[in-house]
Amino acid sequence: MAAWQNLVNFLGPDLARIVVGLVGVLALVQVNALFLVWLERKVAAHIQLRIGPKEVGPFGILQTIVDGIKLVSKELITPRHVDRKLFMLAPIAVFLPVLVSFVVIPFSERLLIRDMNVGLLLIFAFSTFNVLAVLVGGWASNNKYSLLGAVRAVAQNVAYEIPLLLTVLSVVMWSNSLQMSEIVASQSKIWHVFWMPVAALIYLICATAETNRAPFDIPEAESELVAGFHTEYSGMRFALFFLAEYSNMLIVSAVATTLFFGGWKSLPGLGFLPVPGLIWFFAKTYVLIFVTIWVRWTFPRLRFDQLMNFCWKIMIPAALLHLIVYAGIIKLLR
Amino acid sequence: MNSVQSLIQPQVLAQLGFAGVVALTLTGALIAVFPRNILYNVLGLIICLTGVAGLFVYLGSPFIALMELLIYVGAICISIIFAIMLSRPLHLSLPKRHLPKVGLALGVGAAVFIMLSAIISRTEWQPAAMRSNDWSITTLGTYLLTRYDLVFEVISLVLLVAILGAIIISGYARRSTS
Missing domain, CATH: 1.20.5 (Single alpha-helices involved in coiled-coils or other helix-helix interfaces)
Structure with a gap:
């Protein structure tokens, strides 16, 4: 002390x-x-x-x-034909949104770096830098596999961001706040996942796509693109991309826990146990991460056109419909 | 010890941060205009817009700052990059700068600059203490749907036209190739 x-x-x-x-x-x-x-x-x-x-x-x-x-x-290899400045910038830039996002995640009742009133927006605003870094890295590598991987990554991320934000918007309307702590507080009786299971499902699917994980891992599809956008990276630069991917998994799962699974609150009916909120939070988050790992090793990779069709023809209409229906329900209830 | 402590006073830090944000905006703007590599230009634009978002934070509206990032960096710059990737390869020799075109661009830029500075100098700026403090998201939303609803509708119309245009262009392009 x-x-x-x-x-x-x-x-x-x-x-x-x-x-x-x-x-x-x-x-x-x-x-x-x-x-x-x-x-x-x-x-x-x-x-x-x-x-x-x-x-x-x-x-x-x-x-x-x-x-x-x-x-x-390991040695940091910089191939001869790469764009040197951007090649070195990309692994650093991929890490920026990771550090920023943790600022607003409520780990427990009092363990929260900054409780901004637009906290949720902060995470999604900075997640675009992640896409950007992938794009810059893929382009700077001057390698056709890297570039193809980067183009795919951007197309996929831009597409899946739309249903993701739409479902998050329903949650925001329901809890009437963009502040992470208030979203958790609004779930003190019933978790949002029980009120809007469809939104939780859409969120989890889109989050898997946003973190480029199988079955949505076409940006780094090994069998077609070697390693996608990070083919030319080695040593610690490669490790930074890797670190960012696993940290992003933690972030999307932590946000899912906050939005739908009651954040640091205990499981329903287990509130009498003397378990601190931090443990509940991490337990829920890692269960969600386990599910994404489970999904990765269970489902085969989608083809690119299937991926895009699934997003534009199913996910976005579903998310829009969900938003309209819940806007109506909220209007009726209040 | 004391010099470090005087440097980390909130006032000094805020001013340093402000200088950093302004530097970011200006550097980004320069990178957006001067290098002949079009991808560098877009990245410069992104740096510039990030700096502008920082300026909004200093104006006391983090909501608008984050919206700036989400829309201008996340959506618009990414789509510009898309357009670049689908256009001519960068390793081909660059077209020369045409003097008339540069002049025209300078003229348009100067005109916009003069108009903006005229508006800025004519507006009566009130000190922060005299303005109402309520610039929450609720207030902004209410204003958008009451006092400024015409503007709101016109913007939606522009977006609708853009979407229709994109659909028609891609649709015709596909029909003519297949």
């Missing part, structure tokens, strides 16, 4: 909050990625009747740390 007091005295309360929040978020991002890569490999292995990593540490849980050290110590 004394150290904290010193820090607050030195920096002032606001700046101290920023510094501590940033350090915490960076730590969370790293640990989360290390854990999720391990989880992904383990779940994939068990779905395919294999064992998965098992050599390093109990159940191979330290495997990703070893992999991480390998990636850090």
